[in-house]
Amino acid sequence: MSVVVKRLAELGLILPPVAKPVAAYLPAVQSGSYVYTSGQLPLVGGKLPVSGKVGAEVTVEQAKDLARVCALNALVAIEEVCGDLDQVHRVVKVVGFVASAPDFTGQPAVINGASELLGEVFGDMGLHARSAVGVAALPLGAPVEVEVQVELVG
Incomplete structure (x- = not known):
């Protein structure tokens, strides 16, 4: 079992x-x-657990949790390409999109869900640039929707 998969299990x-x-x-x-x-959308079992705009139908905490799901889905997509998440040298960039109510300005707090998960999984190598x-x-x-860019070892 890879180090990253073990870390995910610990979480x-x-x-x-x-x-x-x-x-x-x-x-x-x-x-x-x-x-x-x-x-990556926050799909769980092929379905969205929640839909709507943040600041209206969806709370910041719900959206932050969904951003974590997006990051987890991104890790799976990365693993499918490189074969093993232990090949990730560092997370380089995260771009998060938040479907927002007209007066909602808390997008960074929502995307923190993805950023914090990547930090928990990769430690300092999970620190990244972000939008x-x-x-x-x-x-x-x-x-919410999240894109992730990583650099591989070697």
Whole structure:
């Protein structure tokens, strides 16, 4: 069992199956020593546990938890491409999109869910550059979507 998978287990997390794309794209691609994920929705068992806009139908805490799910789904997509999450040298960049009510400005707090999970899993190598962007709507009515870029070892 890989070190990263053991760390996830210590956190009470199990890698789910790779989320099936909802359109014409791959969940992740490798270019050189980098893996780029497509936007990962917080799908659990192929379904959204919650839908709506943050600051209206969805609370910040719910959305933060969903951002963690997005990051976990991103890790699965990365593992599918590189074969083993122990090949991740560092997390480079996270981009988070938050379907936001018109007056909602707490996007960074929501995307902290993804950032904190990556830090818990990879330690200092999980620290990354990041953008947290408010948007009018996301696919399937998702409250949050997260992309992750990692650099692989060697």
